[in-house]
Every structure is written in structure tokens, then in C-alpha cells.
Amino acid sequence: MNTISLIENYESGESLPQAFYTDKEIFEMDMKHIWQRYWLFAGVTADIPKKGDYFTYKVHHDSIIIIRDDQGGVTAHYNTCRHRGSLICTKEQGNAPKLMCPYHQWVYNKDGSLLKARHMPDDFDKSEFDLHPVHVRIVEGLIFISLADSPPDFEPVQAGFGPFLKPFKIPSAKVAAKKRYVLRTNWKLITENFRECYHCGAAHPEYCRAVVGANMKESADEELLQKQVEWSAKGLATKGIDFVDDSFHFAVRYPLRSHVESYSLDGKAVSVPMGDHQDYDAGVLGLVCYPNFWIDAVSDYVWTMRITPVSASKCYVDLSWLVDENAVEGKDYDVERLIEFWKVTGEQDWELCENNYSGIESSRYQPGPYAPSELDVVKFVDWYMGRLKEGIGG
Ligand code: FES
Ligand SMILES: [Fe+2]
Structure with missing residues (x-):
């Protein structure tokens, strides 16, 4: 049975057919329709208490930088340089006053804006090369990110979890x-x-x-x-x-x-x-x-x-x-x-x-x-x- 038929023929109340657990094609569908669409728990704000503290989180092919910014908030960016795509942060965690790509040293601010690009022509417009942003929501110190262009509404989660978490x-x-x-x-x-x-x-x-x-x-x-x-x-x-x-x-x-x-x-x-x-x-x-x-x-x-x-x-x-x-x-x-x-x-x-x-x-x-x-x-x-x-x- 092909994948579409397997999905259409699934009977609720039974464990899933084997392919949903083992098949590469269905794994790719899981990534596309769930992991790249929904809200993912990344970590806690206590992991990055100081400005410039960051950690990276790899979800399938996407490495994400989650960083404490200059205003004390948390922002997230795709960890792929806008020059030729290198990973910018190669460690799982660290502190960086600025994010510098190790390849040709393009430098980004914590908010993802491109600050410096060495030896580029005079008419090079830096403002067009910000890091790609990732949606972030914080619920009582828990950091959630979404890789979707338009993620599902997070408000019910925020409102629902808030009162339970606050006392902690x-x-x-x-x-x-x-x-x-x-x-x-x-x-x-x-x-x-x-x-x-x-x-x-x-x-x-x-x-x-x-x-x-x-x-x-x-x-x-x-x-x-x-x-x-x-x-x-x-x-x-x-x-x-x-x-x-x-x-x-x-x-x-x-x-x-x-x-x-x-x-x-x-x-x-x-x-x-x-x-x-x-x-x-x-x-x-x-x-x-x-x-x-x-x-x-x-x-x-x-x-x-x-x-x-x-x-x-x-x-x-x-x-x-x-x-x-x-x-x-x-x-x-x-x-x-x-x-x-x-x-x-x-x-x-x-x-x-x-x-x-x-x-x-x-x-x-x-x-x-x-x-x-x-x-x-x-x-x-x-x-x-x-x-x-x-x-x-x-
Ligand atoms: S790939 Fe990042 S500066 Fe060249
Ligand atoms: Fe158990």
C-alpha cells in the first residue's frame, strides 16, 4: 500500500502500521507536517541568563540559534550564514557578544541583523542579509519555537500553562x-x-x-x-x-x-x-x-x-x-x-x-x-x- 492509502485507511483505535514508525518517507512527512509546523519546546530561559548566552537546537536539517538579546528578551534565528550558508554557531551552547560566522567572518547582531561583511562592494546592502528569524514564545520561562511561516495559535497554550507554572x-x-x-x-x-x-x-x-x-x-x-x-x-x-x-x-x-x-x-x-x-x-x-x-x-x-x-x-x-x-x-x-x-x-x-x-x-x-x-x-x-x-x- 502506498503512503497516501496507508494514511487514508488507518483505523482509529489500533497501533499504527509499521511504516509510520520505520519508513523514511513517512518520517519526512512527520518533519514537514508536524515538526516544521508546530511549536517545539527548545529549553528554558534559565539556560541563557546573560546577554549573548545562546544555545543551538537542531531539528531535522535546521539548526536554530536561541539567544538572549540586548534587551533581555530571547530571539531565535536559523543557524545558516547569509553569505554562503555556513553554520555560525558550531557549539551547542556558549556566549557571544556578536554572532560571527567562522568561514569569512560575517558578523551578526544578536537580533540577527547583519553588522559587518568584510570586503564586500560599496553598494552591498547589509539590510537585505539578516539571519532568517524563527518564531519564539516564552511561557513562564519555557522557550517554545516554531519553524513555520505561520505557526498555529499559541495563545491557548500560553493562557492554559501560565497559571500552572507561575508558582514555580x-x-x-x-x-x-x-x-x-x-x-x-x-x-x-x-x-x-x-x-x-x-x-x-x-x-x-x-x-x-x-x-x-x-x-x-x-x-x-x-x-x-x-x-x-x-x-x-x-x-x-x-x-x-x-x-x-x-x-x-x-x-x-x-x-x-x-x-x-x-x-x-x-x-x-x-x-x-x-x-x-x-x-x-x-x-x-x-x-x-x-x-x-x-x-x-x-x-x-x-x-x-x-x-x-x-x-x-x-x-x-x-x-x-x-x-x-x-x-x-x-x-x-x-x-x-x-x-x-x-x-x-x-x-x-x-x-x-x-x-x-x-x-x-x-x-x-x-x-x-x-x-x-x-x-x-x-x-x-x-x-x-x-x-x-x-x-x-x-
Ligand atoms: S559563509 Fe559565513 S561568512 Fe562566508
Ligand atoms: Fe512509563
Whole structure:
């Protein structure tokens, strides 16, 4: 079956046909119709606190420079010189008062305007050679970029995430740890994995010890209703946001078990309460923005996840742990303890996602039915398929 027929014939409620996970042509469609169209989480403003601090983010063939400008804002440009196209920033992060191309030393301002071009003719008009700009939106210290000419409306994400994130004071938070995993899997299998807890009971004993209902053997409904009253009284946002129609963001707050303070292996706090939080009772805040952003935040730290596909069978997963701006390493937190919960839980998931991919490569793989508890996976896959259909004009 050709690609168009595969898209048109997909039956909602079943895992995707093999080609959607393994095929090069469909990977290119994913890049074009989703990754080059939607909003991508790039990093946090705390990664680039000073003027000229920058990091680069490679999305398929496009390297993007994300830089703190002279006004204290954040701007983003394609990392391709307007002379003959060389990469300008060759490192993943750094500080640059000006952006100088290493090839023939054209120099750009932080806002992307061309400042100097050596030995060019007198009538050379610099103003026509600014770096190509990239759309940027900041939500409470989270940097999102879009490579689209006209990206989808980001306002609902901004308005929806804002109240949940505000108490964490992410713009002034401290980036306490970072970790990268390179996975042999398709990016969608990571998203699918993170949209269901059907696998949690067997795969995540530590997670199930921390979260009520994660094992699917107990109901969290009563506890949730009671906690929502307490959270609201403290001014914490509680009203979840679900995916509806073609929306691409999601928010939820759910309780930890009564004796559990944080996402840690012993259930005890791992740092001081973050931002405006006064105690360890904010539960877990989960945020998602398709296609590449996840947050799980507890009272004392924020854990961010950025997924980046490299090919149909390869992804980077970049994780960050943020703590309160005044938290002191060695006194208020210990990096090993801070990261242990998501190191253990994440690595359980990465293994599942890689196994899933390897099994899907089998000549005998065929799509199987999602369970009722995988409804959120169905919603993601339907959203995904909708974007491809839209892309091919159907
Ligand atoms: S390619 Fe950048 S200055 Fe020549
Ligand atoms: Fe998992």
C-alpha cells in the first residue's frame, strides 16, 4: 500500500502500521507536517541568563540559534550564514557578544541583523542579509519555537500553562542537572509511552509507590477531589486541560500518596519548596505540548523533557531538572538524589520504547488494539494522523 492509502485507511483505535514508525518517507512527512509546523519546546530561559548566552537546537536539517538579546528578551534565528550558508554557531551552547560566522567572518547582531561583511562592494546592502528569524514564545520561562511561516495559535497554550507554572518561578530557577539519552526508537513511541499508565504497574514500581492509582489497582478519584479543594485554597491551578479537537496541549495536577513529598526513591523531599510553594503538597503537575514537550513538576523541582527525532529509528531525549533559585547544592539538594527518580523511571521507559521499536520492525508485526486505558494514546495517534491528512490535503 502506498503512503497516501496507508494514511487514508488507518483505523482509529489500533497501533499504527509499521511504516509510520520505520519508513523514511513517512518520517519526512512527520518533519514537514508536524515538526516544521508546530511549536517545539527548545529549553528554558534559565539556560541563557546573560546577554549573548545562546544555545543551538537542531531539528531535522535546521539548526536554530536561541539567544538572549540586548534587551533581555530571547530571539531565535536559523543557524545558516547569509553569505554562503555556513553554520555560525558550531557549539551547542556558549556566549557571544556578536554572532560571527567562522568561514569569512560575517558578523551578526544578536537580533540577527547583519553588522559587518568584510570586503564586500560599496553598494552591498547589509539590510537585505539578516539571519532568517524563527518564531519564539516564552511561557513562564519555557522557550517554545516554531519553524513555520505561520505557526498555529499559541495563545491557548500560553493562557492554559501560565497559571500552572507561575508558582514555580521558572524564569529565575536554577538548572541543577541535565541528561541526554540517545534512543533507538521512533519519536511517536515515546509519546505513546508517556500517554498511558497501562504499563506502569509492571514497569515502574518506584513510580507506583509515589502516585495513587498509577498501578490501575486503586482509584485516585476521592483523593483527587479532596486535594483539589486544598490546592485551590492555596491558589494552585487545578482545572486540567484535555486535548480537544485539534488542540496540542494538555495539563493535569494529580496527588502523590499521602506520605510522599516528592518524586524521589524514598518519597522524601529532595530540595526546598520551589518558587512560591510553601510546603511539599502541590502533588504532581503534568504538562504536555505536542510534539516534543513534557513536564512533571513536584513541589520541590521541575523535570522537563524535550524529544528530538533524528531519523525514523533514532531520537534524542533531553532532560533538565530545575530547582528553586536559592537552593544550594550540597545543602538543600544533592544532584544524585534529585535525578534518581527520573533516572530510574525514565530508563525503564527508554528500554520499553526501544523494545517496542525493535518488535515493530518484525516482518510479522501488525497493528494491535489499544486498551481502554490507552485512550490518551488513541487521542495522540488520531491527532498525528489528522496532521498528516491535513498535510496531504485530505
Ligand atoms: S559563509 Fe559565513 S561568512 Fe562566508
Ligand atoms: Fe512509563
